Amino acid sequence: MIQNSTIKWGLGAIMVGVFGVALTYIMQQVKKLVNTEWSLIGTQVKKISLNEINIILWWRVLNDSDFSFQVSNQVYDIYLNGTFVKKVGFSPIINIPTNSDSRIPTYISISPKEILSTGVNFLDLLLNEQGRSKLFLEVKGTMDLAVDGLPIKKVPFAFKDSIQNIMNY
Numbered sequence: 001m002i003q004n005s006t007i008k009w010g011l012g013a014i015m016v017g018v019f020g021v022a023l024t025y026i027m028q029q030v031k032k033l034v035n036t037e038w039s040l041i042g043t044q045v046k047k048i049s050l051n052e053i054n055i056i057l058w059w060r061v062l063n064d065s066d067f068s069f070q071v072s073n074q075v076y077d078i079y080l081n082g083t084f085v086k087k088v089g090f091s092p093i094i095n096i097p098t099n100s101d102s103r104i105p106t107y108i109s110i111s112p113k114e115i116l117s118t119g120v121n122f123l124d125l126l127l128n129e130q131g132r133s134k135l136f137l138e139v140k141g142t143m144d145l146a147v148d149g150l151p152i153k154k155v156p157f158a159f160k161d162s163i164q165n166i167m168n169y
Helices: 004-034 112-116 122-126 163-167
Strands: 037-048 053-063 069-080 083-090 094-096 100-110 136-147 150-162
Touching: 037 150, 037 163, 069 100, 083 100, 083 112, 094 100, 100 112, 136 163, 150 163
Parallel strands: none
Antiparallel strands: 037 053, 053 100, 069 083, 069 094, 069 136, 136 150
């Protein structure tokens, strides 16, 4: 007959093994989530007028983990050649499913007056390819993430590239 202590030790060993396997799996998924690939894949010009310039930057988010997450409360500062132009934001929740290749928009609406107030000779630089490669758009800010319901606030985000490169994505 098996003694109670042997059964307890056996169950304890099984529980420790199951906990170890579960912890290893969770840590692997967290590592994949932390290494989620974000890349700019394109731009879309919605409107250009004397009063307003509306652009959408499209980001590719490659989530290789078994955890889904949501992006919300995107708040970004926009810079041209290092000079602050405007703060922009986008609050609706965007779902990124598990093991997916998703797209996230960043909406930028700038008036020509805001650009001219920076002192950057924007119009001259836009006229040719050489000028556009000297004009850099920088986006810095934060977003809130929720990983399967667990909120992570104010995750930093930064992107910088020349207008010439951005136009060719």
